[in-house]
Amino acid sequence: MIERERLSTWESDLLALFETRLGVRAETLARALKKAGRRLPARQRQNGQRIVEALKRADHPRLAVQNDARDLPRAHEELTAHLEGIDRRERKIRAALRLTATIAFNLLFVAAAVIVILRWRDFL
Numbered sequence: 143m144i145e146r147e148r149l150s151t152w153e154s155d156l157l158a159l160f161e162t163r164l165g166v167r168a169e170t171l172a173r174a175l176k177k178a179g180r181r182l183p184a185r186q187r188q189n190g191q192r193i194v195e196a197l198k199r200a201d202h203p204r205l206a207v208q209n210d211a212r213d214l215p216r217a218h219e220e221l222t223a224h225l226e227g228i229d230r231r232e233r234k235i236r237a238a239l240r241l242t243a244t245i246a247f248n249l250l251f252v253a254a255a256v257i258v259i260l261r262w263r264d265f266l
Contacts, residue, residue: 144209146200152193152218159225171197186224189217 153171160166160174164181168174175182175190182190196214199205260266 144196144200144211144214146197146206149193149197149200149209149214153197156190156193156218156221156225159222163225163228163230165230170194183224186221189221192217193221 156171157168157174160168160178164178166174166177168177171190172194175187175194178187192214196209199208257266
């Protein structure tokens, strides 16, 4: 059985990581997971959901016994390790490069289409 205080500490630590690494601000871990959405891999969303469910059960004395003392620390460690491995600056750079590459490809495609149409119509 894991104590409520320990789970609350984990929640606050994870919320700080969500804000610094993903830019997700939320009051609860459940809300942060929902806002992060697909920016987290499925396994990490499941780990976060396990912790959220444990937080809900921790308030009830009989249900608190159901919190797995082996599974929850592992879920917390995996989620923490994943969030600490995210570099926010690198994510922004990659997004900008992806956008630039998409625009360049589209411009090349349009230019090629214009050239093909002009040749087809005997303007070139």
